[in-house]
Amino acid sequence: xxxxxxxxxxxxxxxxxxxxxxxxxxxxxxxxxxxxxxxxxxxxxxxxxxxxxxxxxxxxxxxxxxxxxxxxxxxxxxxxxxxxxxxxxxxxxxxxxxxxxxxxxxxxxxxxxxxxxxxxxxxxxxxxxxxxxxxxxxxxxxxxxxxxxxxxxxxxxxxxxxxxxxxxxxxxxxxxxxxxxxxxxxxxxxxxxxxxxxxxxxxxxxxxxxxxxxxxxxxxxxxxxxxxxxxxxxxxxxxxxxxxxxxxxxxxxxxxxxxxxxxxxxxxxxxxxxxxxxxxxxxxxxxxxxxxxxxxxxxxxxxxxxxxxxxxxxxxxxxxxxxxxxxxxxxxxxxxxxxxxxxxxxxxxxxxxxxxxxxxxxxxxxxxxxxxxxxxxxxxxxxxxxxxxxxxxxxxxxxxxxxxxxxxxxxxxxxxxxxxxxxxxxxxxxxxxxxxxxxxxxxxxxxxxxxxxxxxxxxxx
Amino acid sequence: xxxxxxxxxxxxxxxxxxxxxxxxxxxxxxxxxxxxxxxxxxxxxxxxxxxxxxxxxxxxxxxxxxxxxxxxxxxxxxxxxxxxxxxxxxxxxxxxxxxxxxxxxxxxxxxxxxxxxxxxxxxxxxxxxxxxxxxxxxxxxxxxxxxxxxxxxxxxxxxxxxxxxxxxxxxxxxxxxxxxxxxxxxxxxxxxxxxxxxxxxxxxxxxxxxxxxxxxxxxxxxxxxxxxxxxxxxxxxxxxxxxxxxxxxxxxxxxxxxxxxxxxxxxxxxxxxxxxxxxxxxxxxxxxxxxxxxxxxxxxxxxxxxxxxxxxxxxxxxxxxxxxxxxxxxxxxxxxxxxxxxxxxxxxxxxxxxxxxxxxxxxxxxxxxxxxxxxxxxxxxxxxxxxxxxxxxxxxxxxxxxxxxxxxxxxxxxxxxxxxxxxxxxxxxxxxxxxxxxxxxxxxxxxxxxxxx
Numbered sequence: 001x002x003x004x005x006x007x008x009x010x011x012x013x014x015x016x017x018x019x020x021x022x023x024x025x026x027x028x029x030x031x032x033x034x035x036x037x038x039x040x041x042x043x044x045x046x047x048x049x050x051x052x053x054x055x056x057x058x059x060x061x062x063x064x065x066x067x068x069x070x071x072x073x074x075x076x077x078x079x080x081x082x083x084x085x086x087x088x089x090x091x092x093x094x095x096x097x098x099x100x101x102x103x104x105x106x107x108x109x110x111x112x113x114x115x116x117x118x119x120x121x122x123x124x125x126x127x128x129x130x131x132x133x134x135x136x137x138x139x140x141x142x143x144x145x146x147x148x149x150x151x152x153x154x155x156x157x158x159x160x161x162x163x164x165x166x167x168x169x170x171x172x173x174x175x176x177x178x179x180x181x182x183x184x185x186x187x188x189x190x191x192x193x194x195x196x197x198x199x200x201x202x203x204x205x206x207x208x209x210x211x212x213x214x215x216x217x218x219x220x221x222x223x224x225x226x227x228x229x230x231x232x233x234x235x236x237x238x239x240x241x242x243x244x245x246x247x248x249x250x251x252x253x254x255x256x257x258x259x260x261x262x263x264x265x266x267x268x269x270x271x272x273x274x275x276x277x278x279x280x281x282x283x284x285x286x287x288x289x290x291x292x293x294x295x296x297x298x299x300x301x302x303x304x305x306x307x308x309x310x311x312x313x314x315x316x317x318x319x320x321x322x323x324x325x326x327x328x329x330x331x332x333x334x335x336x337x338x339x340x341x342x343x344x345x346x347x348x349x350x351x352x353x354x355x356x357x358x359x360x361x362x363x364x365x366x367x368x369x370x371x372x373x374x375x376x377x378x379x380x381x382x383x384x385x386x387x388x389x390x391x392x393x394x395x396x397x398x399x400x401x402x403x404x405x406x407x408x409x410x411x412x413x414x415x416x417x418x419x420x421x422x423x424x425x426x427x428x429x430x431x432x433x434x435x436x437x438x439x440x441x442x443x444x445x446x447x448x449x450x451x452x453x454x455x456x457x458x459x460x461x
Numbered sequence: 462x463x464x465x466x467x468x469x470x471x472x473x474x475x476x477x478x479x480x481x482x483x484x485x486x487x488x489x490x491x492x493x494x495x496x497x498x499x500x501x502x503x504x505x506x507x508x509x510x511x512x513x514x515x516x517x518x519x520x521x522x523x524x525x526x527x528x529x530x531x532x533x534x535x536x537x538x539x540x541x542x543x544x545x546x547x548x549x550x551x552x553x554x555x556x557x558x559x560x561x562x563x564x565x566x567x568x569x570x571x572x573x574x575x576x577x578x579x580x581x582x583x584x585x586x587x588x589x590x591x592x593x594x595x596x597x598x599x600x601x602x603x604x605x606x607x608x609x610x611x612x613x614x615x616x617x618x619x620x621x622x623x624x625x626x627x628x629x630x631x632x633x634x635x636x637x638x639x640x641x642x643x644x645x646x647x648x649x650x651x652x653x654x655x656x657x658x659x660x661x662x663x664x665x666x667x668x669x670x671x672x673x674x675x676x677x678x679x680x681x682x683x684x685x686x687x688x689x690x691x692x693x694x695x696x697x698x699x700x701x702x703x704x705x706x707x708x709x710x711x712x713x714x715x716x717x718x719x720x721x722x723x724x725x726x727x728x729x730x731x732x733x734x735x736x737x738x739x740x741x742x743x744x745x746x747x748x749x750x751x752x753x754x755x756x757x758x759x760x761x762x763x764x765x766x767x768x769x770x771x772x773x774x775x776x777x778x779x780x781x782x783x784x785x786x787x788x789x790x791x792x793x794x795x796x797x798x799x800x801x802x803x804x805x806x807x808x809x810x811x812x813x814x815x816x817x818x819x820x821x822x823x824x825x826x827x828x829x830x831x832x833x834x835x836x837x838x839x840x841x842x843x844x845x846x847x848x849x850x851x852x853x854x855x856x857x858x859x860x861x862x863x864x865x866x867x868x869x870x871x872x873x874x875x876x877x878x879x880x881x882x883x884x885x886x887x888x889x890x891x892x893x894x895x896x897x898x899x900x901x902x903x904x905x906x907x908x909x910x911x912x913x914x
Contacts, residue, residue, distance in 0.1 A: 001575070013571055014564075014567070015550065015563075015564045015565070015566075015567035015568035015571060016518070016548060016549070016550055016551075016564075016567075016568030016569075016571055016572060017523070017526075017547075017548070017549050017550070017551040018546065018547070018548055018572070019530075019546060019547050020523055020526060020527040020530070020547055020549060020551065022523060022527055023523070023524070023527050023528045024522065024523050024524035024527060024528060026524070027524075027528055042494075045587075046500060046587050046617075046618040046619035047491055047498070047499075047500040047501075047618050047619065047621070047622060048498075048499050048500020048501070048502060048503050048525075048618045048623075049500070049524060049618070051498055051499045051500070051503065052499075052503075052524070052525075052528040052529045053528060054859060055528075055529070055532060055858065055859070056528045056529070056532075058858065058859065058862065059532075059858070059877075062862060063862050064839065064859070064860075064862040064863045064866065068494050068495060069493070069494075070493040070494065071491040071492065071493045072619050073619050073620070073621070074466075074619055074620060076619065077591060077619060084493040085493070087492075087493045087494060088493035088494030089494065090494065091492055091493060091494030091495050092494035092495065093494075095494070095495055095838065106524070106587075107521075107522050107524065107587055107588045108587040108588070108591065108618075108619055111557075111587075111588060111591045111592065112591065141522070142522035142523055142524035142525075143522040143523075143552050143553050143554055143556070143557055143588065144553065144554050146523070213866070215865065215866055215868070215907065216907075217866075217867060217868040217907065217908075218866070218867065219839065219840075219843050219863050219864075219866040219867040220866075221839070221840065397531065400545060417531075
């Protein structure tokens with residue numbers, strides 16, 4: 001089982017996924033909805049799906065997550081889900097009084113062929129759904145794509161439904177689209193950078209507060225600080241948009257650009273020095289402002305922290321897994337540090353992603369690694385057992401493979417169930433560089449101390 | 462094709478509320494737009510996955526497993542344990558068009574060759590149920606080919622809730638596993654029981670087994686915590702079934718009684734009173750004089766011992782108010798456990814409880830003051846907690862952050878719990894944890910900071 005032969009057999013496996021490393025579309029849709037004020041995620045489907053999304057997201061953020069479903073049953077399979085949809089709107093409106101329902105579908109409603117447009121329309125006509133409750137909807141079946149596509153479709157639906165094009169309302173504000181990013185620290189870091197720059201911005205969708213709400217004694221079903229619906233209406237008139245993830249914002253970016261004529265820039269997730277530079281240059285270009293000295297200094301400090309620590313990473317081999325945009329950034333960062341990203345494994349990666357990683361490898365000719373798409377954690381295990389690396393970077397589910405391979409595992413990405421507060425620290429920006437360096441290097445140093453004999457247990461590290 | 466759940470599931474003579482609702486199916490429908498509990502797949506997976514040498518393959522798009530595996534614990538003494546693995550066919554669009562029976566077939570063969578499981582459970586879910594795949598046929602064919610039980614579990618989510626899923630899993634075990642083997646003689650003692658509905662979260666089963674063993678009772682099989690396929694196969698040779706959790710598995714106990722003449726009782730091991738009662742109920746059912754005497758003696762010693770150990774906690778907790786939101790058997794047995802600690806239970810959830818469970822709550826309560834909560838929506842919970850000025854909420858993970866956000870101490874007593882709460886040792890953990898949660902200095906810190914409360 002730890003042999004090359006088994007690895008080959010394992011990689012030829014087509015029929016079954018062992019230890020999956022991706023979630024499904026509606027989970028992305030529910031996360032997206034959490035970024036808009038007074039919004040209730042409304043999932044049209046059978047009973048259990050929403051419970052899974054809520055558990056999953058709740059365990060990552062350690063926060064309550066709202067969400068309802070239409071509880072389709074066998075009757076729904078036969079007669080369609082309209083009746084449940086109507087009743088769902090009526091009940092959820094009465095119970096939770098939302099300003100918006102962010103409606104997504106599941107496998108079941110997709111297979112029975114329910115038409116969300118006519119259900120929403122019918123519900124309005126018959127009075128189950130009040131006119132003043134916005135109801136954008138997206139098709140998000142689990143049998144295609146992953147949480148990335150679900151997030152994208154929901155965000156796109158919300159912008160297309162609410163957005164009102166008007167020349168009179170043109171703003172110099174820049175839309176920031178984080179994408180499916182469960183690292184709250186990333187969104188906060190971007191906001192901090194924009195503030196230093198002095199650029200007006202609007203984050204779509206901003207759950208950095210709602211999924212990190214202060215503990216002040218009052219539970220709120222809809223916590224403060226999400227993107228305001230009023231701002232969403234006007235977002236299509238803003239000056240430009242920057243998408244911080246390429247693979248989870250394709251639809252939205254295309255719609256903003258093609259339908260609303262917005263100047264849309266899709267940048268690499270700003271992880272590591274080069275991609276952060278790229279992001280700052282984009283900001284500078286769009287705003288016409290120079291990169292502030294404060295940020296230049298941050299860059300210098302981040303590079304200083306890297307040089308202080310590079311000897312611990314240079315030449316070390318890494319396996320990384322998770323969502324494509326984060327992997328792009330992590331690969332870039334490791335290469336900058338002289339690390340070898342030996343395996344980059346992405347369950348929901350595309351050929352386009354694979355090509356981009358390979359190009360990145362090629363630009364650092366010495367440090368070539370291997371990139372795998374559409375693979376699971378059992379594949380990852382085979383890789384770790386046959387061609388060992390020094391460290392694993394990725395979400396919590398990787399811990400079993402890391403333990404078997406006897407290597408350390410740094411938690412980054414989604415979901416993180418077994419460590420606290422990691423999602424509060426940015427990977428983005430120059431601060432992110434310092435965080436990554438701190439986590440990785442100190443982990444190596446901890447291991448050195450834990451495993452060294454008395455003769456080599458030294459203060460000088 | 463099993464697109465509909467068996468009518469029989471909704472007609473449970475052993476269930477006190479059978480026929481109480483006008484429509485028997487009342488117990489399976491959920492209200493659209495309000496409820497978001499788990500589905501039948503969730504319920505079935507919870508029951509079957511703790512069997513440590515069996516594999517569980519979820520025949521579904523990535524959702525069903527991708528979002529949900531590794532969300533519970535079930536400890537085991539054996540190294541080779543498939544509980545933490547997740548297997549799914551990850552049905553995609555192509556499979557929908559061309560069918561995925563063959564994919565399933567190949568998947569099962571692959572994992573069989575690699576893991577050598579003693580059985581495979583194949584879960585039917587919404588998608589293959591709707592497209593009408595012949596899971597039963599594939600299972601039969603594979604069982605013959607691989608010479609192990611390959612069991613179809615018809616747990617498509619739209620059939621109903623978690624409780625229904627428990628029942629479906631029980632039925633799968635009854636139909637395909639139980640009665641297929643005879644136990645070795647040395648596995649049997651004079652008094653053999655099965656525990657039904659104990660999943661060994663945080664090792665709770667280990668504590669129950671320990672107590673039972675010391676009282677002179679042998680646990681032949683556990684359905685299903687820390688169990689093997691083999692032990693479930695010969696479980697019909699026990700002298701008594703003890704249903705410890707989730708009323709839904711009473712279905713299995715009743716079926717075993719009908720087929721094998723195996724009697725059953727219900728019991729709970731949360732709290733001193735419940736644990737003692739469960740042990741006494743078991744020995745009384747067995748009806749052996751010597752066993753009864755030795756069990757009584759054991760209980761007396763253990764009770765005194767536990768009471769000594771929790772004395773300081775109990776002194777602090779006496780008179781403190783608790784709000785309990787959990788389902789099924791736990792609703793009454795935790796009320797009893799909290800009573801043991803001198804606490805006053807203001808309200809308890811009864812959403813998944815039966816009429817009998819509710820009667821028990823009233824019995825334990827005495828004054829009849831406990832509020833029975835049918836609606837667990839967070840706003841409602843917090844409202845009651847505030848009005849009644851409770852000192853702690855005991856509930857499951859989904860309510861955890863709601864309670865904490867409202868500055869109300871909280872203890873998780875559902876699947877995410879950090880400690881075992883069963884039996885005598887569990888009582889000590891429970892007392893200590895409740896004490897620790899209420900005494901948590903953070904709450905004091907926040908209240909003193911004089912923010913809007």
